[in-house]
Amino acid sequence: MGTALNEVDVPKHECAILGRMLEKTAVISHLEVMEIPNLASNLTEDEAFEIKTIAQSLSNWAYIARRLLKLSEAEQITIWNLSCVGKMDIPTSAYIQELVPSAKFRVVDNILFVLGNIEPGFANDLAKQIAYNSNIQTIALGSAGGSVIDALEAGKMIRALKLNTTLTANCYSACPLVFMGGVKRTIWSPYPEIGFHRMYWSNGVAVAPGDDLYFDISNYVSKMGANERFVLASMFSAEPDKMFVPDGNTLCNNNVATWVQRLCFGESY
Structure with missing residues (x-):
């Protein structure tokens, strides 16, 4: 078997x-x-x-x-x-309001597990966790997204510290930006999702395609070694209330992931 x-x-x-x-x-x-x-x-x-x-x-x-x-x-x-919610015939009405939506941190051996929203201050909180646990080598992410600015700051810090990233749950919206900060960016079977959509302001209005925020995202993604054109196209392909989820091979081909178990290697693996 x-x-x-x-x-x-x-x-x-x-x-x-x-x-x-x-x-x-x-x-x-x-x-x-x-x-x-x-x-x-x-x-x-x-x-x-x-x-x-x-x-x-x-x-x-x-x-x-x-x-x-x-x-x-x-x-x-x-x-x-x-x-689970909205998948496998589980209705969206089964969503549970989170009393603590911001990211929760837990260290197991040399892995820092990060679950929850990327709220303002996330990058600083992540930096503190890494400083407290000097043996951390990998950041394991699961998040519905949140602050793009904090996601970019967190990703830059992860890369500067030469840490790796992986997924412990689905990773949507701003979360893939943090994920791309890893030197090695691995996705293990059964393949948590990476999802993109248009960025939006706190009032729910989509960020205009020509906004400087997308310029910052493009520069960041390029510096992380992923295909910035693919990432931006993926974001523009779904409105803020939708999600575009590429398959594992596509993520490897565009170096968003550097390794997907049993599927592929990215160019920088």
Whole structure:
């Protein structure tokens, strides 16, 4: 079986478990359905493979449950909103208002996990976390976005410190700008999303294409080694209330990601 099924059913299990933890069982019950395989002694090759797949899926369920139990409720809610709401037939009405929408920080070994919105002051908060934990090598991101200015500052700092980036949940709006600050920018299966849309002001009005903010973004992306034309085109392809999500190969081809598990290498990997 190799490693091809290592992440089988991971997104489904993550949302099903979070739904139970956060009292959203009514909207995740369809994710908990699993057919009982044929357990006869004279199995066909396909039936034996099905049992192996189910066994791996159950093992993944247990691993994910242990991982999610270690998180605070605020972190659980952030992942639920980012990775589950509006996906896998979970309605958008299942969104949970976050009492602490700003980024939460957690260090595990040499990885700094960052979950939540990129609020004003994010870059300073990130700098403090890195200063407190001098062994950090990788920033693992999951965010719906936020302040573009802080995202640019954070990305520049990450690059100056020669740190790497990866994703622990979906990364939207301003979050990809932080991600592109990493020297190595990796995406592991089951492939959290990177999403782009037009930048917008605090009043919800889209930033005009000719605004200096896009000039700053273009310069930054170019300096980080990614294709600035692709990034800007991706932003302009979706309105502020929508999201354009490129596939892994496209992210590699434009050096937004330098490595996507089982898919591709970017030019600077």
